Amino acid sequence: MDQIFKALANQSRREVMDKIFARDGQTLSELCEIASFSRQAVSKHLQILEDAGLVVTHWSGREKLHYLNPAPVHEISERWLKKYARRQMTAISALKETLEK
């Protein structure tokens, strides 16, 4: 869980995820195209995403293909965010009242 949050905490990694989201099965080289930094840096980011279970890989010859795994995102959404987001409706007005006391 901590691993997933940490993996998502970096802008570059979220961009990489967005690029995979756009088209599943891209190689490392393809994913490097958008990046403003080196292949090794992208590779490290992908490793972190993979360790967190957010990305799944598959070798095809000398190419490493990258696929998104939405399960961890879904899990965080279910187990953690929902708890807080549920307060969304009533919280703001209640908060205002409290603060005005």
Place this chain on the structure above:
Amino acid sequence: MDQIFKALANQSRREVMDKIFARDGQTLSELCEIASFSRQAVSKHLQILEDAGLVVTHWSGREKLHYLNPAPVHEISERWLKKYARRQMTAISALKETLEK
């Protein structure tokens, strides 16, 4: 957005949030009770949460009261996670098929 993700990326901060979640309006001292580290550390964490908009504060005399603001969590859920979580249903079986090719 980046600020919110970064704020959530730390276990201690999520624990602090959980404690506020349990009862809104706790003081800094109260929030320190659960923590395994110094008041200053907790204070720093709260500042980061506050900067990210996740926590709202209110002074009452010499005491600083802390309230949860679920809006940013909700926003992340809506604007970012939903996009990925939506794939949840079909993704796994599709992924398996792809990988078996």
Place this chain on the structure above:
DNA sequence: TTGACATGCAACCTTTCAGTTGCATATAAT
């Protein structure tokens, strides 16, 4: 079989992060 391409591994550097300690300030209680 030689050369080009796709990737991995490891050492290194700089910046950020999480936490500490020490001191200052403001409010409450005696």
Place this chain on the structure above:
DNA sequence: ATTATATGCAACTGAAAGGTTGCATGTCAA
């Protein structure tokens, strides 16, 4: 008035994060 309580601010430290460079390895193509 004095003391205790609640908090803030700033400097410091060790560890982790994000990135780089250089070299090694495995696979495809000519």
